[in-house]
Amino acid sequence: MKNFSFMRLSLWVYLAIFFAYLLGPLVIMSATAFNSPSFPRMTPWECLTFEWFSALFRDERILNGIWNSILVGAGTVVLSVAMGLAGALMLTQIWPKLRATYYTIIIAPILIPGVVLGISTLVFWDRINRMLGLGADSFLSNGLFLTIIGQSTFIASYCMLVLVARLQRYDIALTEAALDLGATHAQAFRKVLLPFMRPAIASAAVLAFLASFENYNTTTFTFGEYPTLTIELAQKVRYGITPAISALAFIIVVLTVFAALFNEASIRRKQLVAEARKKATVEELESGKLRLPGFLSSNAAAVALVVVACATVAVVGTASVYSPQQCIANVQEQKRLETEERIKELRRQRELRRQQQEEQGEAAPAQTAPATGSTGNNSGFGGVFAPGSLSGGSEAEPETEQEPQGNNSGFGNVFDPNALSGDGGESGSGN
Amino acid sequence: MSAGVGVDLENLWIRFGDFVAVRDANVNINGGDFFSFLGPSGCGKTTILRAVSGFLEPSDGRVLIGGNDMKGIGPNKRPTALIFQNLALFPLMKVWENITFSMEIKGASVRERRKRADELLDMIALPGQGDKLPSELSGGQRQRVAIARALCAEPDVLLLDEPLSALDLKLRQHMRTELREIQQRVGITFIYITHDQGEALTMSDSIAVMKAGVIDQIGNGKTIYNDPSTAFAASFVGENNVFRGKIKRIMGEEALIQTNRSGELVARISTANQGKMKEGDAAMMFIRPEAFALAPKGAKGTHFVTAKVNNEEFEGNVFNIFMEGDGGKELKVSIPNLGQSFEDHTGQNITLEYETKNAVIVPAGELAAE
Numbered sequence A: 001m002k003n004f005s006f007m008r009l010s011l012w013v014y015l016a017i018f019f020a021y022l023l024g025p026l027v028i029m030s031a032t033a034f035n036s037p038s039f040p041r042m043t044p045w046e047c048l049t050f051e052w053f054s055a056l057f058r059d060e061r062i063l064n065g066i067w068n069s070i071l072v073g074a075g076t077v078v079l080s081v082a083m084g085l086a087g088a089l090m091l092t093q094i095w096p097k098l099r100a101t102y103y104t105i106i107i108a109p110i111l112i113p114g115v116v117l118g119i120s121t122l123v124f125w126d127r128i129n130r131m132l133g134l135g136a137d138s139f140l141s142n143g144l145f146l147t148i149i150g151q152s153t154f155i156a157s158y159c160m161l162v163l164v165a166r167l168q169r170y171d172i173a174l175t176e177a178a179l180d181l182g183a184t185h186a187q188a189f190r191k192v193l194l195p196f197m198r199p200a201i202a203s204a205a206v207l208a209f210l211a212s213f214e215n216y217n218t219t220t221f222t223f224g225e226y227p228t229l230t231i232e233l234a235q236k237v238r239y240g241i242t243p244a245i246s247a248l249a250f251i252i253v254v255l256t257v258f259a260a261l262f263n264e265a266s267i268r269r270k271q272l273v274a275e276a277r278k279k280a281t282v283e284e285l286e287s288g289k290l291r292l293p294g295f296l297s298s299n300a301a302a303v304a305l306v307v308v309a310c311a312t313v314a315v316v317g318t319a320s321v322y323s324p325q326q327c328i329a330n331v332q333e334q335k336r337l338e339t340e341e342r343i344k345e346l347r348r349q350r351e352l353r354r355q356q357q358e359e360q361g362e363a364a365p366a367q368t369a370p371a372t373g374s375t376g377n378n379s380g381f382g383g384v385f386a387p388g389s390l391s392g393g394s395e396a397e398p399e400t401e402q403e404p405q406g407n408n409s410g411f412g413n414v415f416d417p418n419a420l421s422g423d424g425g426e427s428g429s430g431n
Numbered sequence B: 001m002s003a004g005v006g007v008d009l010e011n012l013w014i015r016f017g018d019f020v021a022v023r024d025a026n027v028n029i030n031g032g033d034f035f036s037f038l039g040p041s042g043c044g045k046t047t048i049l050r051a052v053s054g055f056l057e058p059s060d061g062r063v064l065i066g067g068n069d070m071k072g073i074g075p076n077k078r079p080t081a082l083i084f085q086n087l088a089l090f091p092l093m094k095v096w097e098n099i100t101f102s103m104e105i106k107g108a109s110v111r112e113r114r115k116r117a118d119e120l121l122d123m124i125a126l127p128g129q130g131d132k133l134p135s136e137l138s139g140g141q142r143q144r145v146a147i148a149r150a151l152c153a154e155p156d157v158l159l160l161d162e163p164l165s166a167l168d169l170k171l172r173q174h175m176r177t178e179l180r181e182i183q184q185r186v187g188i189t190f191i192y193i194t195h196d197q198g199e200a201l202t203m204s205d206s207i208a209v210m211k212a213g214v215i216d217q218i219g220n221g222k223t224i225y226n227d228p229s230t231a232f233a234a235s236f237v238g239e240n241n242v243f244r245g246k247i248k249r250i251m252g253e254e255a256l257i258q259t260n261r262s263g264e265l266v267a268r269i270s271t272a273n274q275g276k277m278k279e280g281d282a283a284m285m286f287i288r289p290e291a292f293a294l295a296p297k298g299a300k301g302t303h304f305v306t307a308k309v310n311n312e313e314f315e316g317n318v319f320n321i322f323m324e325g326d327g328g329k330e331l332k333v334s335i336p337n338l339g340q341s342f343e344d345h346t347g348q349n350i351t352l353e354y355e356t357k358n359a360v361i362v363p364a365g366e367l368a369a370e
């Protein structure tokens, strides 16, 4: 019994760790989007702010990147799903002996590194472009075209896997029945096979879009004039990261949660409706009196969806009226006071030391002359390297970026010419 | 009923690689007939239907519908409708959409389709069920929807591939009569496939008995049952007792056969084999269980059989007597129960008699597997 409960406990602990590992980064990143410091972090919590969302939507490059990603995603979805469906159909039609070989060939792009696909796409279409004698600004060297083609080379394989799984459950007799009833092959495809494949096509499309949206390795070679979001982010991160990126991440997370909940809720509803129909009698069906279960009844996912939606509305509502300016001002004021406090303390200490040195110097001036020089030097830089001022500096660092004119921080003292003449001059005077 | 469109198979061969699924089939099906193919599983029945409906091209020979060679004409251009062995109802369409699929193809309006669906639903005794999905119907209802869907296409020839095999016995018997009625009402040619001889006998105008890709015999139910032309047909259709032996003497329509264990017996040579059998040929004689009658003990002659009783079974309307038979197979005799007490014969030898015209001789051949 004891053993059992220990097992249970460790299972829970394991689960907790697992989910913390899985979701922790997302939670922390989302939280940083609402904290005011300009370097994304959760502690210390300064002020609740929605500033980073505005910053995000003011960032032309990010917006452009999102737009390009959507364009590329749409193109990739269309191309990959079409190619995937064709590949899946081919797999079911092909001569059984060739099937394994065909499968391997068609799956291969998934195993090839994206970098290789990117380079080869670039090289291949460049060749074709040249063979056709087109210029560098032709359609074939267009970044959008190349990115879509490049991504589709392997995303189509993913789509095919999804579609094949569904196709294997398709009874070919259905197509034959349609033909037998007079349908052409195209009609049988459109009216029978395609509706059957619809759920899988939807899954494949979502998968393709997500794979395209997050792709970097292949796109980095092909994007040309159309940098996608991942490309823009990568370029941005090189110059430092801001909470605006957290805000973007948060938006994506929320959208994903919404989509997942909505999907779950509608699946559940379909099940409920099917059950209700199955139980219904002929009269009920006929008279249309059949009461179908509502969207919310016994549908946990739908309830969660509504809760999340309410929460979102609340947050957006708060954001439109809430102003963090006062809080930010307070925090800044507080920091300024703290720093001033510290500087005063530092000055006092130095004053104290100088007095001691002077007393010693009076006692033995010849011996202490070089020593005074060195201490003087030390104290000159000491303002920078002293542990106390360093910790103060790192705390105030984001503020420095925000308000470079503020001379109240440790680093500010170093980099600011005024400060140099002030603090440095002072220590120099000790020299 | 010659109004309907007939179907002819001429020297039809169908091969899958080296495997011959149908071997030289020759069948003439009259327009408006209810024609059945009867044979054990895997004998090529479905294959023949697929060749008629156009999903398979004959390897050799011809398929003619209404006298026209169907070579190169696809299944969607043939005047046939096939009811699949597994029905193949469209799972995502409602019943009425399923039924009127052939009209949708031709661009009929929803109103027209609804109207026709209602008519057909009435005909198959499923009124008001049009808005269900096929998965919401019972097996027998699905069956009827498949029939309605095929009839909606107004085919000249309706092909049915063991449509009743998935149903329970009661429903199957009910559907038999219903199918027959539908066929008489619409007056089109039905080609029906089954491995159930009861189904074939009750419904069909004509039956073709098939064995491993070969058509053994074609005829109406009575002919097939009473006058089989091969050992296979005799043993496959209904219960039958076999006596193996050699022809000793031919006497016009009848012959004297030297059986392996029951002495010399006389029987009629089956019509198809008249004049084809010689003295000394290996032959088989078949007598139905119900064609026997009890004879006085020890009676001797060429229409008496004496054997030891292994077991007796009371079935209500008949007594079944199982006796030592030929070739390890028990001899089964069914004596009508007229109500009088019936003494137990187990372990005794009893003598049976039969009328020679009710016993039939065919050349020795393979028997149907039990």
Ligand SMILES: Nc1ncnc2c1ncn2[C@@H]1O[C@H](COP(=O)(O)OP(=O)(O)OP(=O)(O)O)[C@@H](O)[C@H]1O
Pocket: B016, B019, B021, B039, B040, B041, B042, B043, B044, B045, B046, B047, B048, B085, B195
């Ligand atoms: N596409 C095919 N390729 C190879 N062999 C086939 C093919 N279709 C059928 N066969 C073979 O042809 C033979 C006849 O098959 P068919 O489906 O016509 O049998 P059936 O009489 O309809 O049997 P059942 O009563 O079980 O439906 C079988 O031995 C089967 O293995």
Ligand SMILES: [Mg+2]
Pocket: B045, B046, B047, B085, B161
């Ligand atoms: Mg079959």
